[in-house]
Amino acid sequence: MELWHAWSCPYCMRVRAALAEKGIPWQGREVDLATKPPELFALNPKGGVPVLVVGDRIVPESLAILEYLEELRPEPRLLPDGAGREAVQDAYERVNALLGPHLFKLARGTPEEKAAAGGAVRAVLAGLDAKVQASGYLLAAYSIADLALASFVGKLPPDLRPSALGLPNLARWEGLVMERPAVRGQGAPAPAG
Ligand SMILES: N[C@@H](CCC(=O)N[C@@H](CS)C(=O)NCC(=O)O)C(=O)O
The missing domain is CATH 1.20.1050 (Glutathione S-transferase Yfyf (Class Pi); Chain A, domain 2)
Structure with a gap:
């Protein structure tokens, strides 16, 4: 699992925190937002981070990533299933x-x-x-x-x-x-x- 992220980005920070809470190992691809690499646009046409890449699956947008992580490893829960x-x-x-x-x-x-x-x-x-x-x-x-x-x-x-x-x-x-x-x-x- 690879996370394209920037240390300064609050939307990336919450994804890193969720990965840590769930104990999911990941590899980082650190992005300099001032000089974004062309590969980032191939993953996310908006050129934003965070983007999570798991095999063929590409997940941009922090909420979508957090939902994906919840599906992958439901415990500890960070997003209730069903009510709430x-x-x-x-x-x-x-x-x-x-x-x-x-x-x-x-x-x-x-x-x-x-x-x-x-x-x-x-x-x-x-x-x-x-x-x-x-x-x-x-x-x-x-x-x-x-x-x-x-x-x-x-x-x-x-x-x-x-x-x-x-x-x-x-x-x-x-x-x-x-x-x-x-x-x-x-x-x-x-x-x-
Ligand atoms: N809605 C996005 C917002 C992410 C966002 O704003 N990321 C910023 C860095 S904190 C970014 O990549 N901006 C693009 C840019 O700087 O060109 C999410 O929730 O993931």
Whole structure:
């Protein structure tokens, strides 16, 4: 199994975390997003990562990859089978829509755009704080929706982390999810030497 990915990409991070949770071995094809190799376009005409390649099967798009991994190795469950599945898929997409554009601006925007994105992230996280369930997760159990959120929270500057913002439910979530070995290990590898 080969994963075309970039260490900086939050959509790739959540796939790497799911592979780690499920203990699935994989080989990485690291992509420099500034100079994408032509082979990537053969796998995914949009030229985006992540893309998973398993034999003849080519799976672009993080949600499709996560669904494929769930089928391949259902345990530990990250996406319920049957009841509750749609709620998790919806939450996954909602987290992407709520935070994806702001994270992009935080990383690459002008100073004004960064300031606006920071304010927007604070508001989104305050809204999500109210949605955290008694389980401590975004839904009844740990799921790919938590991995989506973790992939964005992991890219936030320290002052925008839920714990720094004093959001009690998300701060607890942060302790539960961001400290998981499968999640912690998915930042960029330490430089050699
Ligand atoms: N909807 C896609 C989004 C993936 C995405 O936005 N990937 C970015 C990197 S984080 C990418 O490859 N962008 C293409 C580019 O930079 O040209 C998914 O869920 O996999």
